Amino acid sequence: MSQPPVGALRVFEAVARHGSFSRAADELCVTQSAVSHQVRGLEGWFGAPLFERSGNRVTLLHHGAELAQALARAFGDIDAACRRARRAGGPPMLTVAVIPSVAICWLIPRLDAFRALAPRLGVRIVYAIHGQPIDFGDVDLAVIFAERPPTLAGMAVTPFLPGLTAPVCAPHLGSPRTAAEMLAAGLLHDTDAGGWRAWFDLAGEPELAVAEGPVFEDFNLLRAAALAGQGVALCALAIIADDLREGRLVQLSDTAIRREHGYYVVTGHRPGPTPTVALFRDWLLSTAPQI
Incomplete structure (x- = not known):
């Protein structure tokens, strides 16, 4: 028997892992038709289908699933060994x-x-x-x-x-200590308003509505806005310890969320x-x- 086509096995493993010919094509940077061609060629080599096809949907057959699991382990071992060898050479x-x-x-x-x-x-x-x-x-x-x-x-x-996360702001914003004063200074949000809602509740202000404000999808963006004096932010105190120690930011309350x-x-x-x-x-x- 000839050696199995390793390239086609790699394509098949990607299809099985993603459950999709198109997503496998995206990962491998080839066209979907190229993926289909490789899989059909592999099925020809085995002399048996690996997928059950129904319209545009494909489902791994039992022996196909076993093959995919074995290939995932083998390719994982190969990739890890190659990374170790590359590191050892430098x-x-x-x-x-x-x-x-x-x-x-x-x-x-x-x-x-x-x-x-x-x-x-x-x-x-x-x-x-x-x-x-x-x-x-x-x-x-x-x-x-x-x-x-x-x-x-x-x-x-x-x-x-x-x-541990508490309200902070730049020194030139003054020292807004109460929830109302923080609202007046402007709230900065990390991803959504959930953090401020939790803080208001813990601070004994469950009836106080969380005001809208800029939303930042990354903590570093939120910190930059706080440093620029654009409002009050909820920040993990340990992460901004240098800012607090050097006076770039000030902690406004001992009430803190995310203690766990x-x-x-x-x-x-x-x-x-x-x-x-x-x-x-x-x-x-x-x-x-x-x-």
Whole structure:
């Protein structure tokens, strides 16, 4: 028997994973007709269909599903081995995935200290997008935000920074302390008005309507607006600790929401982090305030 067509197997695995010929075509940067051609050629090689077709809909047959699962594992192992080999061929490099707020406000201002600690170790910083999975085949360590400590198979999760969130503003806005005064100064919203609604309720103002204001889809945008004096923002106090300490922002109330939330460092659990990953993890944890 001739060797199976590896290219067509890769196409089939993408179709099976997405459940769609068109989405597989988008991932592979080819046309949908090219994907269909590859799959039909593969079915010809097997001498049997892999999908049950009904109009424009396709469903994996049982043996097709088994093949797709085996291919997903095999291609995953191949990709991971290639990444390890590529790393081994170059200078030591640590890849760290960090949510944008931590990257901009916390990690980057302190990164020189780690570079002085490990001058021969390269560091690659990439974004970890909240709510999207992280490919730990290509990432050594991640910093994430969660409502409670997440349970991730095969990963170690360590608390890093608290998520305690309170109203802040630029000093030249004065010191609006009550909910009414904050409304008068203007509210800045992170994604939606839910944060301010929760804060008003906790502050004993459940009847007070949350005023409209600019909505920012990213914490760094929200922080920039607060620094520019455009209104009052709800910010995680740990993340803006430098701004508070240096007087760029002022905390307006001790009433705080998201007490149960937190920032967490995620590393491999088994067989354990490498010495370079452990070095970065321990350094990063040491930058957190001792509470």
